[in-house]
Amino acid sequence: MDIFTVKPVILWTDLMLWLLVISITAFLFSLRSNPESRDQWRQVFSSRLGMATFIIILSYITLALIDSLHFRKPLPPAAGQNPETTYYSNKVHSVLDLILGEMGERKERSYSEPFALKSFTKENMTNEQGQTYRDYPDLEHAGSHLENKAEHHRDLLWQSLIGLTKGLLFGVILCALMKGTTRSSSLPWGTAMTTILVICMLLGWLLHVGNLYHILGTDRAGNDTLYDSIKGIRTGVLIGTLATLIMMPIAITLGICAGYFKGWVDDTVQYLYTTLSSIPGILLIAAAILQFQVFIDLNPGFFEVGLEKADARFLGLCFILGITSWAGLCRLLRAETLKISQLPYVQAAHAFGVSHIRVIRQHILPNVMHIILITFVLDFSGLVLAEAVLSYIGVGVDSSMPSWGNMINLARSELSQEPVVWWNLVGAFFFMFTLVLAANLFSDLVNEAFNPKNRQERAQ
Amino acid sequence: MFAYIIRRLLYAIPILVGVNLITFVLFFVVNSPEDVARAHLGEKYVTPQAIENWVHEKGYNHPLMYNADADGLNRITDTIFYQKSLKLFTLDFGQADDGRDIATDVLTRMGPSLALAIPTFVIGIWINICVALIVVMFRATHLDKAAVALFVSLMSISGLFYIIGGQYMVATLWRLVPISGFEPGAMAWKFLILPVVIGVISGIGLGARWYRTLFLETVDQDFVRTARAKGVSELGVLFHHVLPNALLPILTGVVVVIPSLFMGSLLMEAFFGIPGLGSYMLDAIRAQDFAIVRTMVFVGSVLYILGLILTDISYTMADPRVRLN
Numbered sequence: 001m002d003i004f005t006v007k008p009v010i011l012w013t014d015l016m017l018w019l020l021v022i023s024i025t026a027f028l029f030s031l032r033s034n035p036e037s038r039d040q041w042r043q044v045f046s047s048r049l050g051m052a053t054f055i056i057i058l059s060y061i062t063l064a065l066i067d068s069l070h071f072r073k074p075l076p077p078a079a080g081q082n083p084e085t086t087y088y089s090n091k092v093h094s095v096l097d098l099i100l101g102e103m104g105e106r107k108e109r110s111y112s113e114p115f116a117l118k119s120f121t122k123e124n125m126t127n128e129q130g131q132t133y134r135d136y137p138d139l140e141h142a143g144s145h146l147e148n149k150a151e152h153h154r155d156l157l158w159q160s161l162i163g164l165t166k167g168l169l170f171g172v173i174l175c176a177l178m179k180g181t182t183r184s185s186s187l188p189w190g191t192a193m194t195t196i197l198v199i200c201m202l203l204g205w206l207l208h209v210g211n212l213y214h215i216l217g218t219d220r221a222g223n224d225t226l227y228d229s230i231k232g233i234r235t236g237v238l239i240g241t242l243a244t245l246i247m248m249p250i251a252i253t254l255g256i257c258a259g260y261f262k263g264w265v266d267d268t269v270q271y272l273y274t275t276l277s278s279i280p281g282i283l284l285i286a287a288a289i290l291q292f293q294v295f296i297d298l299n300p301g302f303f304e305v306g307l308e309k310a311d312a313r314f315l316g317l318c319f320i321l322g323i324t325s326w327a328g329l330c331r332l333l334r335a336e337t338l339k340i341s342q343l344p345y346v347q348a349a350h351a352f353g354v355s356h357i358r359v360i361r362q363h364i365l366p367n368v369m370h371i372i373l374i375t376f377v378l379d380f381s382g383l384v385l386a387e388a389v390l391s392y393i394g395v396g397v398d399s400s401m402p403s404w405g406n407m408i409n410l411a412r413s414e415l416s417q418e419p420v421v422w423w424n425l426v427g428a429f430f431f432m433f434t435l436v437l438a439a440n441l442f443s444d445l446v447n448e449a450f451n452p453k454n455r456q457e458r459a460q
Numbered sequence: 461m462f463a464y465i466i467r468r469l470l471y472a473i474p475i476l477v478g479v480n481l482i483t484f485v486l487f488f489v490v491n492s493p494e495d496v497a498r499a500h501l502g503e504k505y506v507t508p509q510a511i512e513n514w515v516h517e518k519g520y521n522h523p524l525m526y527n528a529d530a531d532g533l534n535r536i537t538d539t540i541f542y543q544k545s546l547k548l549f550t551l552d553f554g555q556a557d558d559g560r561d562i563a564t565d566v567l568t569r570m571g572p573s574l575a576l577a578i579p580t581f582v583i584g585i586w587i588n589i590c591v592a593l594i595v596v597m598f599r600a601t602h603l604d605k606a607a608v609a610l611f612v613s614l615m616s617i618s619g620l621f622y623i624i625g626g627q628y629m630v631a632t633l634w635r636l637v638p639i640s641g642f643e644p645g646a647m648a649w650k651f652l653i654l655p656v657v658i659g660v661i662s663g664i665g666l667g668a669r670w671y672r673t674l675f676l677e678t679v680d681q682d683f684v685r686t687a688r689a690k691g692v693s694e695l696g697v698l699f700h701h702v703l704p705n706a707l708l709p710i711l712t713g714v715v716v717v718i719p720s721l722f723m724g725s726l727l728m729e730a731f732f733g734i735p736g737l738g739s740y741m742l743d744a745i746r747a748q749d750f751a752i753v754r755t756m757v758f759v760g761s762v763l764y765i766l767g768l769i770l771t772d773i774s775y776t777m778a779d780p781r782v783r784l785n
Contacts, residue, residue, distance in 0.1 A: 275478035280760035282726060286745045287483065287753050291490045298495055381616065388618045389727060394746055408620050415628040416639070429621055437616040444612070 006071040007088045011311045013238055013318075014068040020241060021065060037369075043449040048191040050445045055195040056438040063230070064237035067096040072305070092307045096234075100227065101211045106141035108214070108222035114423050115213050117143045117152060142213045159209050167204020171197040206230075217423040219410065229427040231402035236435055239318060239387045239397075240380040247322030248329070252372065255330040256364055259337025260356070269334065273327035281324040282393070288320040289313070289395040310398035317390070317397060321383060329375045336368050370450040377443035381436045388432065404428040461776065465769060472765045479761045480545040487750050488540055493520035496750070520544075544754070553755040557747065562755050565740065572642055573724030573736030576652055580659035580728075581721055584667065585714060587660055592671035593698050596679060608672070614665025622662035623731045630654055640733035655732045659725070670713070674706045681705075707778050715771040719763035723756070 031037045044050045072088040097104055111120035118136040126132050146155055175193045206226065209215055216225035258269035276284075296302075296309055303309045340346060341364065349359050390396035391405025392412070399406055411424035487496075497514040498506055522540050544554070553562035595607045631639035631654060642651050678684065679702055687701045688694075724738030733739075737756070744752035775782045 271474065271478065275475050275482070278475060278761040278764040279479055279482065279757055280720075280723065280764070283741065283745075283753060283757050283760060284482075286741075287486050287750075287757070290745070290748055290750075290753075291486055294491045294496060298491070298498065385618050388620055392620060393726065393730075393742060408618070408624075412620070412624055415624060416632055420628075425621070425624065429617075432618060433616055436618075437613060440612050440616050 005074045005086070007074070009070040009072055009092050009305070009307070011068075011070060011308065012315055013242065013311055014070060016242060016315075017065065017068050017238055020245060021061065040449045042186070044442075044445045045187050047445060048188045049441055051188050051191045052195045053438040053442040053445075055192055055199070056434065057442060059199050060233055060237055060435050060438075063096065064234040066099065067094045067231065067234040069095040070307075071095075090305055092305060096230070100207065100230065102141075103207075103210050103224055103227045104231075106214075106224055108139050108141065108218045109137075110218070110220060110222050111421055112139055112142065112214055112218045112222075114215060114217045115142075115156060116217065117146075117149060120217075120421070139214070145212060156209070156213070159212055160205055163205040163208030164201050165204075166208060167201035168197065170204060171200030174200065216427040219407075219424050225407075225424050225427040228402050228407055229404070229431045232404040232407065232428065232431060233435075235314075235397055235401060235403035236384045236387065236432065238314070239321070240383045240439070242315075242318040243321035243383050244325065244376050244379045245322075246319050247326040248372065248376075251326045251329040252333060252365075255333025256337050256360060256368070258330075259334040260341050260360060260364060262338075266334070269330065273330050276323065277327035282390075284324055285317075285320050285390065286393065286395040289317060292316040306400060310401045313398045314401060317395075321386065325379060325383075329372070332371050332375070333368055336371055337364055340364055340367050370452065374443075374447050374450055377439070377446045380443065381439040384432065384436050384439070388428075404432045461773070465773070468769050468772070472762075472769075475765060476549070476758070476761060479757065480548065483754050483757050484541055484545045487754060488520075488544075493540075544751075548755065548758045554751055556744075556752050557749045562752055566737065566755070566759065569724075569735060569737045569740050570722055571644070571736075572648075572734050573729065573738060574721065575648055576655055576659075576728060576734055576736060577721040577724055579652065579656045580663075580725075581717075583656065584660045584663045588664060588667035589671055589703070589710075591664065591668040592675055593703070595668065595672050596675045596702070597694060597698060599676065599679070608669065611665045611669040611672075614662075615669065616665075617662075619662050619727060622658055623727060626654065626658040626661070627731065630657075640731065642732075642734045651732070651734070655728045655734070659728055671706075671710070674709050675702055678702045678706045708775065711774050711778055712771060715774045716764075716767040718770065719766040720760070722763055723760055 028041075031041075045054065070092050071094075072090070072092055074086045075089050077086070109119065109123075112118070113120055116139065118138055121136070122134045123137050124132055124134055125137060143149070143152060143155070146152065174196055178192075178196075179189075206215060210224075210226050214224050214226070216229065219225055219228070254269045254272070258266040293313060296312055300309075303312065346359060346363050349363060354362075387396055387403060388405035388408055391403060392409050396405050397403045407424060407428040411421070411428070414421040414424060493515050494511055497511045497520075501510055501514060520540060522543060547554070551563065553566070556562050556565070595604055598604050598607075627639055630636055637650055637654050639654075640651075642648065675698075683705075684697060684701050687697050692700070722737065723741075724734075724736040726738040726742055728734070729736045729738035730742045740752065741756050743749075744756070
């Protein structure tokens, strides 16, 4: 396929995720000149746990970014069609789909166990003599390269070795590149390299073997579970980051203004966040999403492909999640600003006739930055978990969008089946648990390093 | 204190009006009642007559905020805002889409919700505090580290997995208790024991970790050292000196949720088939019954504000230094 013939599809969430990652990177680079925050980051990364969890989160974000480059493939020209115009497939692919190869397009008929060659349920089949019998049919896309089915286990071992080696080679190249660009020696680079190598080997194995067998089996509709789990990464990462950041400008502005100007501004802002936080979060989300869905359904003209509809709903979900979690940050910022604006240096700035905007920018904002950062990392894991619950209730992401919540929702009664179908839940569990655990551990370290309360204790 | 409570109650009124305005905007301004009717009745094949009937039947055939056609006070009262939002203040919740009275439904469903929520809440707090105290007893040892790691892992697991996994283990694998359902009266414990146990376990990670941090802040203070110096046993120190002094921050997080227990738990009730308010809300959300959702938003807000007031009152009881004014 010629790369220039595809039609790029830019979704709002794609754009926002890319912008976000670029701006956060730029922001972190701008902090390099500030010795205090450099020390704090050094403290986070000087622990092995911090380094390892950061690299795990980074690899999730990388996969989400690659999955956020969407395009539509051109359809082969139909007979009698004007050769000048090309029509594009309605299915939207991402660059990650290209890397995963055939993994997403190997549909089976129904359930199959991990690494299985045969289907999980018996079906009626006809043999050469025309007789009907019941047996487990062969899977279409698992182990089809095998000439002799008896070699199944040996082949699995052999292909695993190939996949692991590929991943190892890639990891070594990555590590060599990293070694060339880094100078600082006080950080635990050994741990970093080990983590990278392990992740690369795992990915190499998943990619190689995952294209030959169904590593995590298939779900009821015959879709590859591993593929669904990997595609869920983008949704998880997006919801964890966008939901906090969408509302952050408003929360920061209102929180600081309330604490700084006091008086009626303070009263209004307090009224606003008390009102919003007194509404039960789940009901507010449900009501907003239901109404938004009605709006989307009644205005189909706004969206070109189905994915854009799902994307609009997703953006709405991030927005409303941001609104429900906004009050907490606003309250913290208000309290901190109240405290800071009483300090002598702010009073001195007032005495010198410095304008309000300048005081806020120079003296207040830098001193509440740690609160914003800590809130951002602490909220991340909670939002990833919330997505699953919301999808279960039916007010989460669109059911056509791959997400762990949707996977759990579809598989929720599978454990009570006989025989038990466990792999769908395990797939969603593994990918979600790794991300949330890494995020929780990392945010603890960030909190420890940036929270002034902890800093004072350390100084003593 | 009495004057303070009265003032807080008065302050609650503008907040509830604000809540009503928000729900009003969400339910009637974002999409007009006609749009909602169209979505409800099926988008393409719906006649204008059917929409009008639906709107009429639900009582949405009024202007939104101001009725120019009516005269006198009716200009305000013949509006959707008055009929549907302000009437909630008189506890007139109206009817659900299936014609049932919402107020009676809410009252009858409160019982099962409380039967599940109160044991989960009380046992949960008790276990969390005990676990946290034990961990604090072994602070700065490997056991402490391992416990924290366990807590973080436990809180990284989605609540859905606790429920699905617990249901599978206990009810399917061991066949001890029914998997879901409810029966009012004395036999209810059979149906409640599994959700309560699962609810408690799923909260241990977050809860015990939080209490541990609170206790660690108190454990290094001077009065604790004094107590230890005069020969109080480690357990005595923890229960008589650390725990009462860590009570204030505990109250902040705990008292505020007590009134919200009436709302029940959405997930637990849905998975275990308990006919409480949580499953009531879930059914309403799934059926897009906006009258119920609106009512529950109102009830939830009232309970939340009640929780805030209770928190303040409990402060004065736990710490005589706090004065409300």
